[in-house]
Amino acid sequence: MSKTDRVCVGAIAGGFGVKGEVRLKSFCATPEDIAAYGPLYSEDGTRSFTVRLTRPVTGGLGARLSGIATKEEADALKGATLWADRDRLPHLPDDEFYHADLIGLPVQDTGGALIGTVRAVLDFGAGDILEVHVPGRKTTLMLPFTRAVVPTVDLTAGRIIADPPEELD
Known part of the structure; x- marks a missing residue:
């Protein structure tokens, strides 16, 4: 799948708590929609995650990502971008663009x-x-x-x- 087939919908701001939660920065018009476009992929496409939002947190959203169970694993993802398949995203009006x-x-x-x-x-x-x-x-x-x-x-x-x-x- 080429990079143009995916759109960056968010980034991981770091670990949150001690049980592997992450703080997400959503780039979606409605921030909570980031969980609806899954699975989400790493920029290079080698990893995929399902996202379950847990709570609002300062500077973003608290979330659990599939396969991430520890604080160390969550911290290691800091700065990673999350990409959704373009065909899972809403079609935009003519005057809006990704x-x-x-x-x-x-x-x-x-x-x-x-x-x-x-x-x-x-x-x-x-x-x-x-x-x-x-x-x-x-x-x-x-x-x-x-x-x-x-x-x-x-x-x-x-x-x-x-x-x-x-x-x-």
Whole structure:
């Protein structure tokens, strides 16, 4: 199965308690939905886990993962990302996108000239920002992911059209 067939839905923030529970950070719109998309896989696909949520905890959700029985096993997973099969996830409306689908896409200006390539999708609390690698530029370009700045995302053609404000250049 290729990586594009899976979407990152969360990460393990570390062990919780002494009986192998983990603290999960969910990347789902409704955080508790992470348990419904199972089994979840490690990024390299070599491990799979069923997830049973146990309780809300500071900074995430408490959960039990199949095959994890001790604090040491849970602690060893800290920082690991959890991936769900794409076909288990809900179909998104036309104006919503999975971050994994945007990363790596070329970004063109409204005239068709290449600006750069999406390196990451970030959210600092005020809405999503596309981090764009621009060849020859020392820093990445940060584009607000709004309809005004990014009027077109065409996943079929594999491109993004952006109209960045002049002050971002």
